[in-house]
Amino acid sequence: MLLGVWKRHGLIFGAGVLCVVVNKQGLGPLWYTGVALLAVGGLMRWTLARSQGPPRGQVPVPVPVQVPVAGRWMVLNGPGTKVPSHVHSHAQTYAVDLKYDPAPGEADSPAAPPFRRLRPFGRSPGLYPAFGMPVLAPGDGVVVATASRQRDHLSRSSLPGFAYLFVEGFVRSLGWPCHLLGNYILLDLGNGVYAVCAHLRRGSLRVAVGDRVTGGQEIAECGNSGNSSEPHLHFQLMDGPDVMTAHGLPFEWRYRDDGMERTGVPEDFAHVVRVPSRGALAPRPDDSV
Template sequence: MVLFRCCLVVFFAQLVAGYFFDFSRWWGWIPLGLAVVLPIVLNRRPASPGTPPAVEVDPPVTGRWSALNSPADKVPSHGTRVYGQAYAIDITAEPEGRARPGFGWWPVVRRNRDFPAFGAPLLAVADATVVRAVDRNRDHLSRNSFPALLYLLVEGMFREMGGPGQVVGNHVVIDLGEGTYAMYAHLQRGSLAVREGDRVRAGQLLARCGNSGNSTEPHVHFQLMDNPDLDVAHGVPFSWRGVGVPGNGEVFSVDEPAMP
């Protein structure tokens, strides 16, 4: 993925330089071609030998939610294995009495507070240690329309050049032990309730759902992986206690944890 980002940077650098210097722009198609081929090769690679069975953890949210891009329907769930996403899942809030704005032509963008997931608390799925906690990225307007989706595709290329941190936006990674890490992505800016090095208990507040990074609307991106470094991580299957792995479009509910 580092080579992939370098290829994109070289392509755009040559594209810009071609307007100021006299040289053949055909050379720029070489790094662009590599940038296209590399993800295909990475996505076709088999899963790492000895892939463990699903790791059972608590759900990262409470309330009523629906699943998108679920590994229950296909693997890799997001169409790619890079950044440890092979078994990742997206979920968005679907509370009773409040409809989530649909995808369409208009309005082109919406404010984040129009979506019920925005600001929802995200909880530790197990006793763990925080190894990464970032919340400096802004929460942008939604991209849940056809015109905005086209913009997102172009925006995504530039985010890729910035590295995985620009793709996942604000995020938390916690070490569950035994070589398994959980990541929560697209967090709300300024919502972190923990810092790197903190020891957390299952059910403890980590942050809140936002719309940072490469995201169409406020939602939770959750995944387990075998390394906290997204450039080298492989995905690990998960199962949520009492829920399992919800399929695409499946609505599920999680009760509030009982107070001690």
């Protein structure tokens, strides 16, 4: 019960903002109430995010999964460069972003529009080669949750757009998971491992809750929904089905980079090309090393 209230810290924070905004009497009961609600909501948010960090003294063993896309993709904001790769909140400790980046002459689609200082504020997501690319299941599993109605918004392709994204991301983080993740698919891979594929294209989901999927099966298309600067895939593993309370789990891929087959997660701005798995998801050790 208490945890359920804690997960709704955004409502308390929002009520505090509302009290402060509508207050017309200066320092008075409504203003003090708003400030108190802001403080309580902020404290609840901080403690909840802090609780999602890795347990002290434990280094989780990476879980082997398949690269959830086909073709050549660039790694961004990944655990191969730093941990946490994003933030601990919403189990994003070991999350990674993937942007489709075909080699010159490899694909018919044009290159992504460049980032500009002032304008345009944003561009249509359809101008980016990642938009509409297939998203694949990272392993055998069962679909336990989905969201598919979030719109694919304009990219944030300028400094004003990026500033807006920063504020927008904070506001989105106060809402339900779909406000941050956009359209997403949550898979139960077994052995206490759950995978999230986020920022999917609206209406592109190929699966529904309860469906069984196999590794490499197309489950959706890459989009630009949720807290996204441009079309890309956000991928993460967790130890539970609730992104607001679970802990992030590290993972490793078998992939090709510059023609060489490797295992692990490359650093930011490196590329990955999917290598089909030779077997099912390996059992997750019960104890961390």
